[in-house]
Amino acid sequence: MTNITIERKPRSSLVVTRDVIFALYLRELKARFGLYRLGLAWALLEPVAVIAILSTIKSMWFGDSVQGIEYPIFFMLGFMGYQIFNKLTNQAAASINANRGLFNFRQVRPIDAIASRVLLEVVIDVFVFGFLALGFLWLGFDMQVHNPLLFLAVVFNLILLG
Numbered sequence: 001m002t003n004i005t006i007e008r009k010p011r012s013s014l015v016v017t018r019d020v021i022f023a024l025y026l027r028e029l030k031a032r033f034g035l036y037r038l039g040l041a042w043a044l045l046e047p048v049a050v051i052a053i054l055s056t057i058k059s060m061w062f063g064d065s066v067q068g069i070e071y072p073i074f075f076m077l078g079f080m081g082y083q084i085f086n087k088l089t090n091q092a093a094a095s096i097n098a099n100r101g102l103f104n105f106r107q108v109r110p111i112d113a114i115a116s117r118v119l120l121e122v123v124i125d126v127f128v129f130g131f132l133a134l135g136f137l138w139l140g141f142d143m144q145v146h147n148p149l150l151f152l153a154v155v156f157n158l159i160l161l162g
Contacts, residue, residue: 028120032124044131080128085159096114
């Protein structure tokens with residue numbers, strides 16, 4: 001019989017942090033959408049309802065567009081920008097209390113909990129924004145992005161600075 005020994009290299013702190021953030025991300029994803037069957041539907045229906053109500057009210061009183069931008073597009077850009085910033089700040093602050101029991105493990109730090117929650121919110125909001133944009137394109141709204149890099153820079157700054 002031969003003894004087989006497996007030599008295990010220690011993981012770097014960056015790899016450990018990445019794995020912790022991914023594990024917390026999966027935990028947050030399951031907590032957000034695992035218990036409620038309508039969790040993902042609510043993430044889509046809330047902005048659709050707000051945009052529909054605001055667009056209907058505004059177009060009944062003031063016409064079809066503001067400065068050449070149709071009201072549904074105008075409110076989608078404004079509401080999604082507000083929602084991204086609002087959810088990021090509120091959820092990041094709440095992530096520390098929600099994961100307080102996990103901080104007993106030396107690998108899990110508060111910044112990891114914040115990073116996983118922020119990552120989840122950004123992924124959800126980008127998905128919702130893409131879904132809304134495709135829906136508006138399908139409905140025939142003019143949604144041309146003439147400078148995609150500038151658009152991405154504005155969205156990135158909106159996420160960071162509000």
